[in-house]
Amino acid sequence: MPWLQLLLECEEEIPYGARAFKCTDCSNSLCSFYLHPHCVRKPKETEYPFHPNHPLTTLLQMPPIDESEKLQCIACCRRIDNVFLLHCTESECSNINLDIGCVFRKPAVKYQRHDHPLVYFEKIYLHGARCSVCNLLCDENLFRCYACNFNIHPECLLKPLKIIFDDHVHPLTLTSLLIEKEEQNGYYCDNCDEITDPLADVYWCKHENCWFGAHIDCIPQERITEVVEASSPQILEENLAASLTKLMLRD
Template sequence: MELQHFCHPKHPLIFNEEKIYDKYCYGCQEPILDSSYSCIKCKDYKFYHHKSCAELPLMFHHPLHPIHPLILINESTRHPEKEISRCELCKDYCGEYSYHCYRCNFNLHISCIVVQLEAKFHDHPLTPIGKSIIFTCDICGKEDKDVPNLCAPCSFWIHRKCGRFPHKVKVVRHKHLLHLTHSSLELHQFDSRFCQLCVREVNIKYGLYYCSRCDFVAHLNCAIAKENREDINLLEFKDEDDDPEFDEFIDLVAYKVKKTNVGEDGTEIATEIEHFSHEHDLKLTNEVLNNKKCNGCVRDILPPFYNCAKCNFFLHKSCVELPKKRRHPLHEHPLTLLSVASNKRKFFWCYACKRFCNGFTYLCETCDFKLDVPCSLVPEILTHPGHEHRLFLSSIPSDQNCNCCDSKVFPIFRCTICEFALDFKCATLPLFTRYKQHEHPFTLCYTTEDDSGEYYCEICEEERDPKHWFYYCVDCSYPAHPKCILGIYPNIKLHK
């Protein structure tokens, strides 16, 4: 469907039923969250328009100015060197388009004209009431002075811009479509809910995105945020429970079994394997080694593990069993396991913990998104010994700092009961580790070792923050910063 529009006489505007995000309507300057018109020939500026803005009548008779017709104009071309006009009704700036009377210099914002709004998430048309009043929007829940759109049979009041929220979206974190609902009937059994994208409370009296099959709830703005939404053609999407494409793991084994033994319980144990990451066969061992790291997760090697008799190469049994492909809630595309980074320097920057690593990489070949092994294994709902409540993955940036190191990073885990947050760097700290030639292991501790009021690191001899996590040797009463125990680059293995 084509439309010859007065703002762009060179080419026709083409109707696009798919959702187009991160674009703003040329006419009203509001985000485009649904179908639109645009010019497909002008690459630099495509003149995106809401469907309703593109189909506005060129002339309009309004009861607030009955003596003359109002003409649809482009404000920037009418007087490009002057300030854009203000609407006589809502007193706001008119944006690019406005309805104007040349004789009386009367202006109306295009959102304030009496044109019915068709919102796909509501059964009836919505009509502007014709004047600016103070009201609470039944979609966003904000009290505002504006020209509301009203459904009289339902006593339903919303901002015009809220009527443009898409009635369904697909987010990375959930396999089904989310539908916009502004009725709390489905959620009546709950007094309060939290958004499963930002882990903040949701007021169920107003609009939200919801999956009734999985009881998945999300704020409106969280669901349409760039970092959360999955930019797909919803018309072609199959919203099915048994779609294997949206399983968390994609079953591709990374090794071949060469030899096996039968254990005491009768199960077969792979004692010798061929792993895709190494040229030689690897053998299973329960030997205790000091100061050796796994080539997969770059953590201290602990039994049982596989090693190479010819090379200084070690893999935890759990790292051997990592799938070649998998999905992760932080990214929309499948991730592929690589044994080395795909760049010349052979190390990479992990998106989650913000650390350099040269172990195995989970890589998105489309977006160059990367995760190290420890971060790839952290679940969306985390139970950690350092906190009494469950922690939920938040995929929306916020001002909240990690309680364990005070860093402000994204993504982060949040507690829905108390104001506790944990970043990936702290969530993946090893619970036990060793330090150089120290004879005892160190344990990750979450509370101070005593009530002396003076806390120092025995390695760097600098003061420790008592609120931050630290490593402690109980046998030697030896506390230390995590960075002093693990090093500045704990995820880098030095190859000898």
């Protein structure tokens, strides 16, 4: 029951047959957590200002069935099937809904290559979610900006931004060729001669008239002779500092 502590309880008995809110968010079948409707704390704003232009409203009742069918949390992408949710009432914003588990998620890290802080998720329910750095599947243990649908593996978050590779004279920068060069077809890696995934980042030489690039995986740690610019994500949530530090020390 992750949001238990976030709700107010009065500990008064709920009369038999009276309306109450029951926890449905919990895999523990023995959980029998009930709240009076008036005891539910209504979250007024999210910890993460992802939708600053409109006020969000707490909904304590499901909208009509045909609308509730497609109700999905914009953060974790899970179907919303209990009544606790925060949503935007503006008509153009029917997709702006947050389930209660995500309302209280806090920004965890700030990555230099994305404008907004990222939130940590153990799992998201977005089919085919991809990491913005390596473009591999990324739906578990990830950092995410749900305003932009930007997802990233912790390992990818820590990839150095600028390095010296032992096989090239200039520094190489972690780059999206699609964004920076509008290169839609990929690039033949100068290390392995295989084509790169156009949606994945590469280590790229930005020296004038020098076309040199390589797959991220073609540049293992032992072939980096110098880290010119490390990725040093700013840790915004203390609890995450420990686990992220562990990950950084691992390799």
